[in-house]
Amino acid sequence: MHVKVLGTLSARIGKISVHPTALKQRRVLALLALSAGMISNDQLIEEIWEETPPKSAVTALQTYVLALRKRISDAGVDGKQVLVTRDGGYQIRLADGGLDARIFGEHVQNGHRLVAARDFQGAVDAYRMAESLWRGGPFTDVSPGPLLAIEAARLEELHIGAIEGRIEAELRLGRHRSVVSELSALTAQHPLHEHIHAQYILALHRSGRRDQALSAYSRVRTSLRRELGVEPSPRLWHLQRDVLMAENLSINANEELGGYPGDRKSA
Structure with a gap:
């Protein structure tokens, strides 16, 4: 089954x-x-x-x-x-490989391991395999009760982690311009997600779009202050400072983005 x-x-x-x-x-x-x-x-x-x-x-x-x-x-x-x-x-009892969510999770974890091993192209491939299984929000026709709602939240978090991880690997490979449009949409969907905004600012800056990078920082700072009453985290502040100074940002510096998905403990 x-x-x-x-x-x-x-x-x-x-x-x-x-x-x-x-x-x-x-x-x-x-x-x-x-x-x-x-x-x-x-x-x-x-x-x-x-x-x-x-x-x-x-x-x-x-x-x-x-x-x-x-x-x-x-x-x-x-x-x-x-x-x-x-x-x-x-x-x-399901058949081997009988649950798409389980296969999805395995691909995501494999992507994290490959990022940690610095096999960035392999990580991109693993994350894309995971994303190909995502047909939409979990069990959208079920109207989940309390336990399934927890599972749905876990799967949604795993999904955004797969996207973050794949984009991180793309950035490590120098593909800044190719991910800018996707990151623009993601920041609109997740206005308070600092890591995605950091990826967007970095991608813009490395694509030679310094003014847009600074505007992106201003938007996330405004959202954080308005919605949560907090200032951006130090990693975002340092990234903005580096853009202002037009430094040659290093994609490999963990402190700039606060670590990478492959370095995190899985939920």
Whole structure:
């Protein structure tokens, strides 16, 4: 069984779709797929009904599980062997490489390792493989409950980390001009994300666009002061100072951008 959660939820056995149409069943499937092990009945009930489960919640949950198993069995596989009952909960068994989010995470971590090893082209390739799996926000057709909302936030953070990491590797390879347009859009989408803004300022400056680099710094400083009541971090201030002094910025100086994704501990 293969499940995709990066975008709309999709579940297939071979070429046969076993994707449930009912919202509560989709929540159950998504949460089970994202778990490396068992999910307890209590966790599933919390995900389905949040803070107001009915008295019949356990029975209803069993009904949803039976419905999912029937879809799996109708595709020619024993549903009980795929969606397994455990003491106090359930576990889903997916095929090798059966979850796009897991493959996505592996590519991102590989990209981080390659940056740390200074294989920047390899890192770009790994990050691009991760980004190719991203079909949109996680399980966009599920309307997540509290536990899936946490998973969605984790995956979104991993996604932005993949983009940051790939752009960082591109900058290390001297491809400043090729990432300027993308960074312009990213800074608009993430007006308070200092690392992305630092990448943008550096890319502009290294592309010979000093005035635009200084304008970009002014915009992020204004946003930080207005929204958070804080000044830019020292790394941004030093970057602005270097642009003002028209120094030959070094892409390899960690302190300029506050470290690189490959140097960070993964969440």
